[in-house]
Amino acid sequence: MTTEALTKPALRIGPHAVDPPVVLAPMAGITNIAFRQLCRGYGAGLYVCEMITSRALVERHPGTLHMIRFDEDERPRSMQLYGVDPVTMGRAVRMIVDEDLADHVDMNFGCPVPKVTRQGGGAALPFKRRLFASIVRAAVREAAPAGIPVTVKFRVGIDADHTTFLDAGRIAEEEGAAAVALHARTAAQRYSGTADWTRIAELKQAVRTIPVLGNGDIFSADDALRMVRETGCDGVVVGRGCLGRPWLFRDLEAMFAGRPVPPAPRLGEVAGVLLRHAELLADHLGEDKACRDLRKHMSWYLRGFPVGNDLRRSFGLITSIAELTDLLGRLDASAPFPSDAEGPRGRQGSAGKVALPAGWLNDAEDDTVPAGAEIDHSGG
Structure with missing residues (x-):
């Protein structure tokens, strides 16, 4: 099979080659060391651990320290950090560097959970452009001496009236991020409806010097290749599509290599x-x-x-x-594997108004750290 997707340059995130260009999205309560090992057995790629909060890491929360375990042969070791304070984020990344805890840091600015956005964190934070830039800058500054790449994941925006993804992509690029990933939904959509892949294409046009990864509604290998064809993105991020189907990574590896996808398991x-x-x-x-x-x-x-x-x-x-x-x-x-087992799986929920701090939308340039947004435990 010869396709446009297969002619793209190999995906690189800093010093790390990611072939096939597939990333396992961090999912709270899912992507622990056991699930990552299970998925890694089906194919290469980049496998990200559960979300780790920068405050919990710096304070050495016992549960957080247990969550950041990696297999001896797991390379690169990929850790996702959540944070709202540039100082705490910088300290967390410095700890990762000093104690050799990971080889890649991803930053979470896409969480739509009300308890997070209500405090100005997750998908709410990129609206505050200067604060967003400061957090990315702090992480990149501390990671750079060790050659650890920092990537940034975000959503289209808070809602249809407050899109932030183009600014977020450009800012991350300017501040030295090694790649950006877009979940092509707003926070208001949560996981409902359909991801708007045209937004990924827009981001790819706006961010020209680093890879752009697409996320949202990849439930089969064909979906992944179609996303690359339609958007021009450099790789895909797979989340809910692999729930109960870790062999999806085998299918993705075959598809991107131009081989027939193996038959579904009995x-x-x-x-x-x-x-x-x-x-x-x-x-x-x-x-x-x-x-x-x-x-x-x-x-x-x-x-x-x-x-x-x-x-x-x-x-x-x-x-x-x-x-x-x-x-x-x-x-x-x-x-045999049932045909109706294909398609969306995992949480979907319904769209709704995003919970935000009072006055959050008044000033996009305000770089005040949101009060109470730092989370003292990891995993969402």
């Missing part, structure tokens, strides 16, 4: 992947906590398969790997 193969996920989580969290954490993945893995209500309910209540193994043995291993 239920027996999915069961094996699910068990492997459980074992990796147990290594990371301990068996009891791992089984509780895995429950939310069950509907994603089993979506569309003929499982039966009682058995499906039992999967959502597992308490041990032995119990999981028994339940998996009751599945019809020969059941």
Whole structure:
């Protein structure tokens, strides 16, 4: 297969080659060391850990320190930071450099969760252009001596009347970011509706010296290649599309290499992947906590398969790997992957008004650090 996408230069983020040009989006409660290891087994790319708050890292919150674990062979080690204060962000990146905690830092300016935007953080923050620039500048300044690239992820804007992505892209480029990524929805959309890929194309035209990555509504390998064709972006960021489908990275690697996409797995193969996920989580969290954490993945893995209500309910209540193994043995291993399992998965919700601090939209040049926006724990 020969396509326009395959003729693009290889994606580089600072010193790191990313081939295929695929990035696993950081997802709270999902992209821990276990899930990243599972996905990495299916193909190369860049795999980002869960969101880490700069304040929690600097204060050495025990839960945060546990979350920043990486496999010995995981390179580059990619960490996403959330922060609203340039000083704290600078200290966090300096800590990463001094203690060799990561090889790549991504910055989160895309979170639409009300408890974050209500304090002026996440997707609300790029509206404050000077503050946004200061935070990016602080991270790049501290990362530069170690050659650690800093990338920036953001949304189209707060809502349709307050778009910020073009300014955010240009500012990040000017302040030395190694790449930018756009989730092609506004904060008001959250995860509802359809991502507007034309915004990614606009950003690609506005940001000319560093890579532009696209994010939003990539649920298959074909979606990824179509995004590259339609927008000209340099790579893709995959989030909800891989929930319960870590083999999507195998499909993406094949598609970008011009090879046929492998056939979708039958239920027996999915069961094996699910068990492997459980074992990796147990290594990371301990068996009891791992089984509780895995429950939310069950509907994603089993979506569309003929499982039966009682058995499906039992999967959502597992308490041990032995119990999981028994339940998996009751599945019809020969059941083909269902066609209706394709498409959107994970949280979608509905659009709504974005919660913002009082007077937040009055002055885009105000660089006052939002009061109370620093989060003292990680993971969203």
